[in-house]
Structures are given as C-alpha cells and as structure tokens.
Amino acid sequence: MMFWHLLLAATILVQETPTEREAAHDVLRKMGELEKSLDAPSLVTRLTAPNPGREQAAARARELMEKELLGLGDDITKHPEIGFQETRSVEKLTAYLKGHGFEITPGVADLKTAFVARYKGSHDHPALGVIVEYDALRGTKGAFHGDQHSAQGPVGIAAAVAIAETMERTHAPGSITVFGTPGEEMMPPAAKTQMFEAGVFKGIDVMVRSHSSPATQRPGFGFGTCCLNIDGVKYTFSGAPSHQMMPWNGRNALEAVIHLFVNIDAVRASIRPEARIQGIITEGGAAPNVVPDRTAADFYIRYPDEIYLEQVREFTDNAARAAALATGTKVKIDNYARLRDGVSAASLSEPAFAYMKRYGGTKIDETPGKPQGYEETGSVSSAIPGIGFSAATTNAPYHTYEMETDALVEVGHQGFVVDAQAMTALLYDFLTRADYRAAVLKEFDGIRVLFDEYRESLRKVYGKPNVPEPK
Ligand SMILES: [Zn+2]
Structure with missing residues (x-):
C-alpha cells in the first residue's frame, strides 16, 4: 500500500499551481484508476522473475562496459566537445557501432553531429531505440563533462550491442537502433525536436536513455518536465x-x-x-x-x-x-x-528502477520523483513510450568539475555499468514479451488521452479579462 501512496503522491506533486491542481482534479482521479488497473507492483514482480536469457544479455552488457566501453567513456570525458561540435566523440561512438554490425547514417535532420545507427539496417518490430548524448558543458576554462554526457554513448551502446547479439542468437523478431542526439545543453536548435520533426524516430516502439545522477532514482507516472x-x-x-x-x-x-x-x-x-x-x-x-x-x-x-x-x-x-x-x-x-512536458509510464519506470537496484545501484531514492519525459524537449517523450535510466554515478551536484572527475572513477564507472545492465534487461523484456509491450502501450496511450484532457481543462480555467476600447 505504501508503494501506491508514494506513486500517487508523486503524480499530484507535478501540479504546481492551485489552478493546475483544480484543473487536474478529474484527470488525476482517472489516472489513479488507470494505474490501479495496470498494477505496477505485480507487473514488476512478474517481469523481473528469474530469466536466464535476460541475465545472459545483461551480463554481456556488463562485459562490454568493463572490457572496452568504460575506457571509451573515459576517453570522451577527457576530450570534451560542446554541443554541435562533437565530431570526435561521434566518430568514436559510430566507429564502435559500425564494428558491431550497425549501419550508420550521419548528419541526420541537418545536424552535423547527429546520427542514426541501425543494426543491420532493420526496421522490424518491436523496434527498440536508444538515445545517446555526448555534448560537454561550456565553461570559462573551456568545455568540460560536468554532466557526464560522456558516458551516455558507452552505456547505450553496451545495451544496444548486447540486445543485437541476443536477437542474432535467439532469432527474436525486432530491431535495435541507436540515435545520436547532439547539443542537449544548447539551443537553438532543440536537436531532438528537430530530429523528431524530420521523422528520424518514426516507427520506434520504445525508447531508452541514461543520464548521470547523484542518486538511483526514477520518475513517477504521468506527464511533466524537470524544469517547467x-x-x-x-x-x-x-x-x-x-x-x-x-x-x-x-x-x-x-x-x-x-x-x-x-x-x-x-x-x-x-x-x-x-x-x-x-x-x-x-x-x-x-x-x-x-x-x-x-x-x-x-x-x-x-x-x-x-x-x-x-x-x-x-x-x-x-x-x-x-x-x-x-x-x-x-x-x-x-x-x-x-x-514541453513528456509522458512517463510506471510500466517502464518501475521495472527500470527494480533492475537498477538489482544490478547494484547505490544511494537509492525509494520515493518516485516528479513525472517527466526521458528527454528534455518533450517532443519525443510525449510521442514514444520510454524511460531514462539514472543510477547513482556521482557524489557531486550537476554541472560541476567534481561531477566530471567522478565520471572517471569508481562511483561513475560502477553506476554506468548498472545503467547498461538495467537498460539491457528492460529492452530484453520488451523485445521478448508481447504481454509486456501491450501493458506499456495501454498505460502510455491512457496517460496521453488524460494529458489532452488536462490541457483542455486548463484552457477553461485560464480566462482572460475583457479589455474594452477606451471611450
Ligand atoms: Zn544532462
């Protein structure tokens, strides 16, 4: 029961003004019903039960991280490049993907440092997507990886390669695609929106991404964004x-x-x-x-x-x-x-959280955070179901030199390996279980309908005064 209270409380928190809370009243009640019918706690229990195939895939992601990809992450951390200038980082990441059977389309959506890497060029369903970022922050002493975006590529690639190998081995139908999205810390342009509008993400059934974090955490269900x-x-x-x-x-x-x-x-x-x-x-x-x-x-x-x-x-x-x-x-x-607000589904965030804990996530925040999308623009995360993985990877606050240092030592490395394994496990479940895919879709579509209802009722409460012509 405690679990439910935590989840529901987190959803209500996102309404930040009295007007919003009033407009959301009905929507939140319906959302509560939707979530109860989904029953995330028992979904998590069913999904995360022992499964040798899944553990094999997660172990492979761990091996790739430890053998090669942590090193690649360190290398990118030590060679920071700011948004839309990440040519060296993109070269390193795409070279690795190419070496593992991914077909690279560089410079998509008119963005020089954006790319799509499609395993064997396949578009089959279920279509799994992984978003990776690699831009550094602009600092007074030059670029630096104070947000640890340097590790997102290696984490996402470890999961993508492990899943690709699983598909080869088991002949499971589906496809896996890595999306390189530049300049998260900069705009214009909002890279992911531009890529979304250009149709780059079309046909993807589920999207995952990792982001560094001071704690192992996940968002609550509903719609929202980190920063208004x-x-x-x-x-x-x-x-x-x-x-x-x-x-x-x-x-x-x-x-x-x-x-x-x-x-x-x-x-x-x-x-x-x-x-x-x-x-x-x-x-x-x-x-x-x-x-x-x-x-x-x-x-x-x-x-x-x-x-x-x-x-x-x-x-x-x-x-x-x-x-x-x-x-x-x-x-x-x-x-x-x-x-804009993104959509966050408990059917993705709760299993993701369970896997992060299973694979050794530290500094665990048991209370779900604010509902928010897995990427900052909301354009992708309100249209395609997905989840951001955030195992603890730093002891420092965001955007600091200390956070950059943490990317190179145990706290960072350990967390990145947790993210890679958890991401692989969730993608494996989505790839192999039609019942799970149906549950995710049902929740995601349900929240989207309620999100529309919410915006409609907001429109009604934000009246404008009548201002007459002066006489
Ligand atoms: Zn970031």
Whole structure:
C-alpha cells in the first residue's frame, strides 16, 4: 500500500499551481484508476522473475562496459566537445557501432553531429531505440563533462550491442537502433525536436536513455518536465546607425533592447507568479560612438504548464513590440525552441528502477520523483513510450568539475555499468514479451488521452479579462 501512496503522491506533486491542481482534479482521479488497473507492483514482480536469457544479455552488457566501453567513456570525458561540435566523440561512438554490425547514417535532420545507427539496417518490430548524448558543458576554462554526457554513448551502446547479439542468437523478431542526439545543453536548435520533426524516430516502439545522477532514482507516472515548460525566444532589433553626437539621425536599437527588459519588469505583477522570465543581451552594439543599429536578446520564458505559457509569451512579445514602437526601431521575434512536458509510464519506470537496484545501484531514492519525459524537449517523450535510466554515478551536484572527475572513477564507472545492465534487461523484456509491450502501450496511450484532457481543462480555467476600447 505504501508503494501506491508514494506513486500517487508523486503524480499530484507535478501540479504546481492551485489552478493546475483544480484543473487536474478529474484527470488525476482517472489516472489513479488507470494505474490501479495496470498494477505496477505485480507487473514488476512478474517481469523481473528469474530469466536466464535476460541475465545472459545483461551480463554481456556488463562485459562490454568493463572490457572496452568504460575506457571509451573515459576517453570522451577527457576530450570534451560542446554541443554541435562533437565530431570526435561521434566518430568514436559510430566507429564502435559500425564494428558491431550497425549501419550508420550521419548528419541526420541537418545536424552535423547527429546520427542514426541501425543494426543491420532493420526496421522490424518491436523496434527498440536508444538515445545517446555526448555534448560537454561550456565553461570559462573551456568545455568540460560536468554532466557526464560522456558516458551516455558507452552505456547505450553496451545495451544496444548486447540486445543485437541476443536477437542474432535467439532469432527474436525486432530491431535495435541507436540515435545520436547532439547539443542537449544548447539551443537553438532543440536537436531532438528537430530530429523528431524530420521523422528520424518514426516507427520506434520504445525508447531508452541514461543520464548521470547523484542518486538511483526514477520518475513517477504521468506527464511533466524537470524544469517547467520553456519557450526559447530571441528578440532582434534593427535600427539605423549614426554618430552618437547626432543620434537623431539614427534609430537606437540598444534603447529598444533596454526597453524590452524594462517593459517586462513593468508587467511582472500582472503575470501569474510561477512564471520565470530570464533573458540576456547577446548583442548590444559595436562601439560607443556609433548608435547601435542592431541588438538582440535571448530569453527562456517558463511556466509550469504550456497553456498559460501562451499568455506569458503574449506579454513578453508585446513588450518587445512596444520597445520597437517607442524607439522607432523594428523587432524580429524568433521562438526557436519549445520545451514541453513528456509522458512517463510506471510500466517502464518501475521495472527500470527494480533492475537498477538489482544490478547494484547505490544511494537509492525509494520515493518516485516528479513525472517527466526521458528527454528534455518533450517532443519525443510525449510521442514514444520510454524511460531514462539514472543510477547513482556521482557524489557531486550537476554541472560541476567534481561531477566530471567522478565520471572517471569508481562511483561513475560502477553506476554506468548498472545503467547498461538495467537498460539491457528492460529492452530484453520488451523485445521478448508481447504481454509486456501491450501493458506499456495501454498505460502510455491512457496517460496521453488524460494529458489532452488536462490541457483542455486548463484552457477553461485560464480566462482572460475583457479589455474594452477606451471611450
Ligand atoms: Zn544532462
């Protein structure tokens, strides 16, 4: 019973505002019913019962990690490359995959460092997918792997190769594909959204991914995201240059971009308090004696749900238009990325968690976390069922030099091997059990329907006041 309370509590937590909680009331009740009918605890017991075939595959993933792939991860950690410049890392990862029977398509979706590696080119079903990232963080001392993305390739590849070999050995129908997704820590573009829209992930039945973590944990079921729904928006102003001593001969784009920030600050009180609107000036002019004729600001505009986020955007976009109008300049608004809630299914997250514990995950967090997708954009994780594996791999907080160091020592290595084995075990179950695939699909589709219902009811509660024409 305790288990159920934990799961249900985690789902309710994701509704961060009173309005959301009110709108979600009915949806959460239905979700509770859906989850009860699924009965994740007994599903986990059935699924994770002794199975020599599965253990053989997981042991193979462990062997690949220990023999070769931990070394490859160390190598990538020591040669960090920031987003969209990960050429060396991609070369290493794809060379390894090629050596194990995977056919490589480089540069997919117009992204130089994205790739697809399809085992023997097969598209058969069940189609298993593995997402791997490899970008480093931008630091003041240069690139560094303070988020341990350097290990994601090796972990995912160990699982993919172990599963490919299982399919060969057992003649189980299906296919396995590794997706190399660049620049997670950077946008534009939101690489996974661009790849999704280009149809790169089409036909995949289940997707897995690993990510470093300070604890062994898993998300609760439902829909959500780690860090609020985000619109990435670039505001570019154009004016006309002139001598600063005769500025009336020009139009000052710097004044415009400053007005944008002031205008936003002026209306913050009229926006619901959960909004986060943060921006920087990326271009502010070239010289103090020339009126700047071009400036730009880059904003992350966030709200707990995507429905009210539209109203926040209206405020910020109008702040930019007003700034341009007031200064005689022109503005271009580029909404270059939309990060949205993903869907998380207990039929995937609970067995994944059980396997991480079985294979030696440390620092175990028994309470399910916030529901969230297995990737940051929500575009893939709200369309294709999947799960992110996060065994404990560090004693340091995210995005630190210490976390990079941990990737090279026991705490990192041990956790990466746990991730690789757990990922392999879950993929094996999905590959070999039609009843399991049906359970995952039933839950995932059920949550998606409820997610739509939730957004509809949010639309009803976020009214807008009637503003009449002045008389
Ligand atoms: Zn990351």
